[in-house]
Amino acid sequence: MPEAHPWQTIRHEVLRRISERIWPPGTLIPSEHELAREFGCARATVNRALRELAEGGLLDRRRRAGTRVSVAPVRKAKLDVNVIRFDVERRGATYRHSLVERRRTSPTELIRSRLKLDRGADMLYLRALHLADERPSIYEERWINLAAAPEILDVDLDTVSANEWLVRNLPFSSGDITFSAANANAREAALLETIEGQALFVVERITWQGECPITSVRMLHAPGFRMRMTL
Amino acid sequence: MPEAHPWQTIRHEVLRRISERIWPPGTLIPSEHELAREFGCARATVNRALRELAEGGLLDRRRRAGTRVSVAPVRKAKLDVNVIRFDVERRGATYRHSLVERRRTSPTELIRSRLKLDRGADMLYLRALHLADERPSIYEERWINLAAAPEILDVDLDTVSANEWLVRNLPFSSGDITFSAANANAREAALLETIEGQALFVVERITWQGECPITSVRMLHAPGFRMRMTL
């Protein structure tokens, strides 16, 4: 009985009517009042079910216009953004982190414009390797805005990765993530123990706390890396 | 005034207390009853706000144990999975689709095991190119389970892409998506008008309708492609 709760039952039933094309794409489905009457429950319960489906992109809801089955649904997939160490350990491997370079400096022009910082901004530049069972897993290049996180200067980044420290200490930031693919250059190939030109999965992340930029990081994943999500 | 509704105001205020470390990671925050009293609203309203934050990974909620600020939050990012044509057109380009190969056949061993199909399953194998302003944008190789979508045999796939037909006609399936990077082989490079060995962004998607597999597709994105999401 995975459908103990009325709102889940309703969601499931509406989903069934959509997938079995009882309500084909474009259909105007009954109003919340009508569905509440049909299912013998309060309107709030129907609302809960339909709201979830609308958030998932399967329904289009508009006041007065009613609720329609999406014609070309924009499905929403959820991705978990975790601490790297947890990802490694969840796969049953031993995590280690190795700092390659640590330098206090001002940003490059690219970083400066991306983070909307002043020319002479005080920043920490890090290059580091994340290892799983002593094999390189991710190589990252990171810029940290010291105005946002001055305490990180006192952190022993050989012990705790910047990734983990930031997540634990400034975890509640907004940001955006970009995925792409890139050929490894000689230096990157050496660090990741692969060959030059190897296709690498690249994650770039910029995080903000309100208006204040915190960090910009480019993470190169070792060959074979796959990022999985559920639709 | 983006905070017209009480539940949004509450969510925002709780977020503030977390980000300003008034409630540091690990803190047991007040119960819904207490917060309802504090904000002068119904408990359901507090529940709505806290539930959203918990779904975003910022709070851990357990009956009896109460609500805690996550120590190492697993942030949830949302990705929009759209019809390819829309993505192209949203960028202001003209979309065209070109079928490279269409063959009715039985699955390879790999596809067979991935989709949990029988050895002799009746399938449609397609290779196609998606173009933006006449430049190759995505090359896809697709397997379609004809038991799930027999009507597609009658569709003119030169006119409508399989992607779009499936989304419009069997849109309400579950599935999973995998992202990775791969070096282009000679054939892929030729189709995407790039060079052999070029790093390509790869999306693999398998969709199901209940227990019944519908389609498995591997999409190679032209160089320079970036997939963006917001945290």
Next chain:
DNA sequence: CAGTGGTCTAGACCACTCG
């Protein structure tokens, strides 16, 4: 067993927008 969150109800008011 007591207190938490998860859910539900019956009603209400409001914002929006179609006709």
Next chain:
DNA sequence: GAGTGGTCTAGACCACTGA
């Protein structure tokens, strides 16, 4: 103007689980 969904309320019962 009327009907829709979006939200809120005050109350209730229940499932879970820590003490």
